[in-house]
Amino acid sequence: MTSNACLLRENGMEPTDARLRILEALSGQHIALRAQDILKALRANGPFDKVTLYRTLEAFAERSIVQRHCAGDRTYRYCMPAPDEGMHSHFYCTRCGNMACLTGQHEPGMGILRPMDAAPLPGRLQAVEIRLDGICDACLSRQG
Amino acid sequence: MTSNACLLRENGMEPTDARLRILEALSGQHIALRAQDILKALRANGPFDKVTLYRTLEAFAERSIVQRHCAGDRTYRYCMPAPDEGMHSHFYCTRCGNMACLTGQHEPGMGILRPMDAAPLPGRLQAVEIRLDGICDACLSRQG
């Protein structure tokens, strides 16, 4: 049994073909993918229904199997956290829309941010989303 | 001439009625509003076209007259920065969708975040978006 199948079982999900294919598409990526990106990758080797994809991604996100982030362009991006890693932040290129995962570079969530809050927050904190916006190296070298 | 009119002039925009009404709706808010929220407020005292609103908000955002943020639900939120304030972060309630501005509590953007990047970023940084997700006090007291 593959590690992805284990991951699904641990989270109470049957390791079906569709789910494994989705996890496969996300594994080893260093950028957070659009649902469209994933769909395209999946369809490269066989048909795939977009509703199945969306529902599966939602189920994964609920179980923290994947992380779902909101990019600057109002589309969701999905990525798999590295093992033993909490949330990571992202670098979003406002020109090409690529969203690179900044794994291991900093852990800028609760740990770093919370101590800086002088005033109490207006609610119970559950997660911290950090997105760095800019122009990625590829776009910079393409036209400055 | 009102201060909002000055603000527009300083940014090379005619202080038209529509623009002033939009700024008025945003002024003094401590939460970041949806376009729909603004539209509703505007229409409370007279008709208002949604396209005009969207175009105006975009023009404002380009000139940094307002800040545009992406909430966890894929809708944009708009708020006016306090005078002399850079970017501020937000507390987003995943239950009711309210997005409170955390003005003055911390300045968690470039200043705090950049020194933590051990590795260089994969591009040229322009802005930092920080969103704290959780359950707001109102929702907590309503049902825990």
Add this chain to the structure above:
DNA sequence: CTGTGAATGCAACCCAGTTGCACCACCAAC
């Protein structure tokens, strides 16, 4: 087998945001 719930697939829908284009007010050049 057969019943049941989970998983999948198809079509239709939702809706925030955008685009295209006409209209209008204003001003400058002729």
Add this chain to the structure above:
DNA sequence: GTTGGTGGTGCAACTGGGTTGCATTCACAG
């Protein structure tokens, strides 16, 4: 005056990521 350009607004239609409803299929227990 009138013509032409420009910036702002309004209406209608569109876009596209994401969702919902519902029928079908699959896996497995009884």
